[in-house]
Amino acid sequence: MVIGNNQKTSPEAANSDLPDLRAWGLLLAAWLVAISATLGALFIGEIMGQAPCVLCWFQRAFMFPLAVILTISCFVSDSSVWRYALPLAIIGWLVALYHGLLYGGVIPESIEPCGTGPSCSGSDMSILGWIPIPALSLAAFTAIIILLILVRKRSIA
Template identity: 55%
Template sequence: MASRHVFSALMPVWLYAAWFIALTATLGALFIGEVLGQTPCVLCWYQRIAMFPLAWILGVACLTNDLRIVRYALPLALAGGAIALWHSLLYAGIVKEAIVPCQQSGPSCTDSAMLTVADLPIPYLSLISFVAIAILLVIFHFHNKSPKVTT
């Protein structure tokens, strides 16, 4: 019974944590692109298309205490995660296909400039972010259901 009260007290924390991750990833992507001048590849752009709206809608959900956020945020997180997984597999060389955006005129996804925090490449950081957001949203969803009262 006590653990149920702990989860109830932490309800907003799950959503705020997901928002913090999305906001950090969005600001990080903007910093890498705009301040450091690193041109994002096509797969990075697709991941941005999923992550940037997450920062906004998760923030609005935190401010308005929207309990239905999972319905529209989880599909974005899963879509972005799928693209990030594909990008990570290409980066790791597990999938033997040329990365389309990494041509002579575009950015190289195997360049050392792809390494960021703790020497993790950008595709891995993106994958970790999307997976963490999805997990936090699922936790938020399942712990948000109120127990049924029987009379």
């Protein structure tokens, strides 16, 4: 096939765009997780009227920017987003892990997981009656980390 200035393209050259398309699909999946977690947190706080605990606020501080960053990276097809989104996701994951371990009683603390303010350890702060909010946050950060690592592998390959 001849294009423009007598440049020929081969099937191999046409397939070189596939890793970018795969990376974009992974970015889209990471964005869907981040935007779902963000909208879920806003729904719980603003619609259900449940104020977040201190540890939930810290997790929000790392999830909300991920939703914005991943939106922009999907829009401009920036597969190098893993360089600055992955550290945010990892720090958020560490906070979520700590929160989950406190919630589950694995880390012995003399204080409740959520401190003196609002508590997410009540039965009304679970989804489907048995999935605690801290576990959802940990799952969301885990999924985003895995997807960003896959984006990194696709963009380097």
